[in-house]
Amino acid sequence: MRDLFVEIWESIRRNKLRTCLTGFAVAWGIFMLIILLGAGNGLKNNVRSSISDAQLNYMTVYPGFTSKPYEGLKQGRYIELDAKDLELTKGKQFASTIDEVAPVVHTSGVSLVHDRRHVSTDLMGVTSLYNQIRPQKLVAGRFINANDEAQKRKSIVLSLSHVERLFDGKVDAKGAIGRKVILDGLAYTIVGVYKTDMSMMTGDSYIAYSTLESIYAKGKPDLLSFTFHGLESEQANEQFEDRYRAVINRHHRAAPDDRRALWISNSFTRSLQMDKGMNIITVALWIVGLFTLLSGIVGVSNIMLITVKERTHEFGIRKAIGASPWSVVKLIIAESVSITAFFGYIGMLMGMLGCEYLKVKLGGPMEVMGESFTAFKDPTVGLDVAIEATLVLIIAGTLAGLVPAIKAGRVRPIEALRAD
Amino acid sequence: MLLELKDVNKTYDNGQPLHVLKGIDLSIDKGEFVSIMGASGSGKSTLLNILGILDDYDTGEYWLDGKLIKGLSERQAADYRNRMIGFIFQSFNLISFKTAVENVELPLFYQGVSRSKRHAMAMEYLDRLGLADWASHYPNEMSGGQKQRVAIARALITHPQIILADEPTGALDSKTSVEVMELLGRLNREEGVTIIVVTHESGVANCTDKIVHIKDGIIGEIEMNDLHNASAFGTTTIMK
Numbered sequence: 001m002r003d004l005f006v007e008i009w010e011s012i013r014r015n016k017l018r019t020c021l022t023g024f025a026v027a028w029g030i031f032m033l034i035i036l037l038g039a040g041n042g043l044k045n046n047v048r049s050s051i052s053d054a055q056l057n058y059m060t061v062y063p064g065f066t067s068k069p070y071e072g073l074k075q076g077r078y079i080e081l082d083a084k085d086l087e088l089t090k091g092k093q094f095a096s097t098i099d100e101v102a103p104v105v106h107t108s109g110v111s112l113v114h115d116r117r118h119v120s121t122d123l124m125g126v127t128s129l130y131n132q133i134r135p136q137k138l139v140a141g142r143f144i145n146a147n148d149e150a151q152k153r154k155s156i157v158l159s160l161s162h163v164e165r166l167f168d169g170k171v172d173a174k175g176a177i178g179r180k181v182i183l184d185g186l187a188y189t190i191v192g193v194y195k196t197d198m199s200m201m202t203g204d205s206y207i208a209y210s211t212l213e214s215i216y217a218k219g220k221p222d223l224l225s226f227t228f229h230g231l232e233s234e235q236a237n238e239q240f241e242d243r244y245r246a247v248i249n250r251h252h253r254a255a256p257d258d259r260r261a262l263w264i265s266n267s268f269t270r271s272l273q274m275d276k277g278m279n280i281i282t283v284a285l286w287i288v289g290l291f292t293l294l295s296g297i298v299g300v301s302n303i304m305l306i307t308v309k310e311r312t313h314e315f316g317i318r319k320a321i322g323a324s325p326w327s328v329v330k331l332i333i334a335e336s337v338s339i340t341a342f343f344g345y346i347g348m349l350m351g352m353l354g355c356e357y358l359k360v361k362l363g364g365p366m367e368v369m370g371e372s373f374t375a376f377k378d379p380t381v382g383l384d385v386a387i388e389a390t391l392v393l394i395i396a397g398t399l400a401g402l403v404p405a406i407k408a409g410r411v412r413p414i415e416a417l418r419a420d
Numbered sequence: 421m422l423l424e425l426k427d428v429n430k431t432y433d434n435g436q437p438l439h440v441l442k443g444i445d446l447s448i449d450k451g452e453f454v455s456i457m458g459a460s461g462s463g464k465s466t467l468l469n470i471l472g473i474l475d476d477y478d479t480g481e482y483w484l485d486g487k488l489i490k491g492l493s494e495r496q497a498a499d500y501r502n503r504m505i506g507f508i509f510q511s512f513n514l515i516s517f518k519t520a521v522e523n524v525e526l527p528l529f530y531q532g533v534s535r536s537k538r539h540a541m542a543m544e545y546l547d548r549l550g551l552a553d554w555a556s557h558y559p560n561e562m563s564g565g566q567k568q569r570v571a572i573a574r575a576l577i578t579h580p581q582i583i584l585a586d587e588p589t590g591a592l593d594s595k596t597s598v599e600v601m602e603l604l605g606r607l608n609r610e611e612g613v614t615i616i617v618v619t620h621e622s623g624v625a626n627c628t629d630k631i632v633h634i635k636d637g638i639i640g641e642i643e644m645n646d647l648h649n650a651s652a653f654g655t656t657t658i659m660k
């Protein structure tokens with residue numbers, strides 16, 4: 001083994017410049033591959049973390065317009081959820097799957113007042129479960145809880161930007177807790193402040209479902225969310241959705257299979273689809289990276305061909321004094337793999353440093369138009385990618401050396417007798 | 421017989437068939453010092469290739485040390501060359517980026533001999549040829565005679581059955597040529613090495629004990645030359 005490396009080193013040492021130039025192409029290829037995969041991981045991690053903020057599997061049900069006539073009613077009819085839907089959802093027939101139900105009522109364009117300053121907001125009547133399903137990033141206080149709900153307390157959770165505007169920036173998030181704001185003539189206590197992100201602009205205000213229901217006399221939920229368990233496959237989820245839709249649709253006299261009358265958004269299948277999409281992105285990045293690497297590999301192959309041509313006489317001598325074809329083939333392939341692996345590792349190291357740089361520069365939330373926004377989260381590659389890339393390098397080096405090596409193996413020992 | 425050729429024929433077919441060896445019969449015994457002499461185009465190079473298992477022949481038989489050398493795989497041929505034949509070339513054919521001692525070690529490397537053992541053996545052979553001080557020099561730092569002596573050490577190190585020398589003095593001046601031929605003669609006399617020299621120079625051939633003349637692919641006269649007076653150019657010099 002040591003002799004093999006001595007031979008390779010002797011050969012590379014004689015052609016430092018061209019070996020380095022070719023090596024650069026390989027290093028660049030691997031560098032790009034690692035950077036691409038790192039960025040891809042960053043995207044993936046970001047999406048994953050925003051999904052997995054909600055640990056629970058849940059579905060959200062939205063009303064829609066019927067898309068087909070049913071029981072003599074024409075299509076295009078708007079469905080409104082009502083108290084009966086809530087009852088059906090909580091009912092016995094789904095009890096084995098559905099855990100908790102969180103109805104949401106929604107009132108748009110209400111006005112919050114404090115000391116003659118006001119802001120306009122959308123008001124959401126929610127239950128404490130809502131925060132588990134769609135977690136808000138609380139910066140102070142707490143979310144609406146079960147006591148708010150049970151006692152129909154006038155507690156309110158506001159977004160940070162609303163707090164800043166209502167209190168003219170004089171009070172921070174912590175200071176706002178316990179303060180009163182006026183909403184439609186009634187005083188509410190601020191119990192929590194949350195931070196909005198890019199996807200939600202200025203943000204809604206939250207009060208307890210029961211409070212909103214009683215004050216605004218709105219007996220109907222605008223949408224329903226519920227957590228569930230026991231649906232492990234995509235198929236099981238779809239079957240359940242169909243069964244659920246049929247029940248609710250029938251209540252509204254819409255066709256049981258009318259998918260547009262009732263929209264169901266399922267976090268479980270959505271994350272499955274997201275995973276699928278992410279995997280496609282990863283595959284695409286691998287392909288792009290490998291094609292970048294390919295040009296480096298072709299370069300190595302080229303250089304090895306030249307090396308073999310230059311060393312034809314030498315290989316002839318070696319064979320004349322007893323080198324088997326395989327020993328010559330081995331020499332060339334080992335040299336090719338060595339060049340590829342050595343420069344590949346430099347590229348990999350650089351790529352990993354590049355990923356760390358990305359992590360520092362783009363890894364956290366970025367300020368875009370005053371809103372924080374995260375594009376990449378932990379854009380780095382793990383040990384798995386390093387191992388995969390090593391395999392890629394060894395395979396690539398072998399492939400690059402294959403044709404030149406076979407050529408070298410075919411050198412006839414008579415070449416040694418050619419005086420030149 | 422150490423080496424026996426029976427009716428060996430070889431035809432090259434480069435567009436037009438060229439019958440180079442037309443039935444060669446030749447026997448060489450252990451310990452002989454033979455030269456094969458012929459003009460260019462006589463077929464002596466082809467014969468050398470066949471003797472050295474560098475090339476195959478079409479019909480006939482070639483026996484070397486009791487083994488029929490015919491239709492060998494490349495690997496087998498390489499192994500036989502390695503163990504049975506030592507080559508000395510006109511242009512020395514040392515590997516330029518290896519030192520003298522590394523060049524001498526190379527045949528042992530292909531036999532799988534351990535690093536330290538082959539180094540010791542190579543040093544011993546270089547010492548015997550008076551080149552111990554030059555062991556770590558590269559070929560381009562040595563004179564032609566020194567290079568050829570390194571090549572001879574490389575040929576000897578595997579204890580081959582025969583040494584095949586292809587125009588061993590072709591690239592040397594006349595003084596060095598005499599030295600090299602004397603060295604080969606001494607190796608033959610003192611150590612009983614079988615040596616076959618292929619040459620077109622009568623002076624070189626005269627240094628050997630037996631001269632085989634080849635002409636137009638056929639063995640002609642076989643001259644016994646124990647007294648080394650076959651040459652018309654005198655007995656002590658090699659005419660260049």
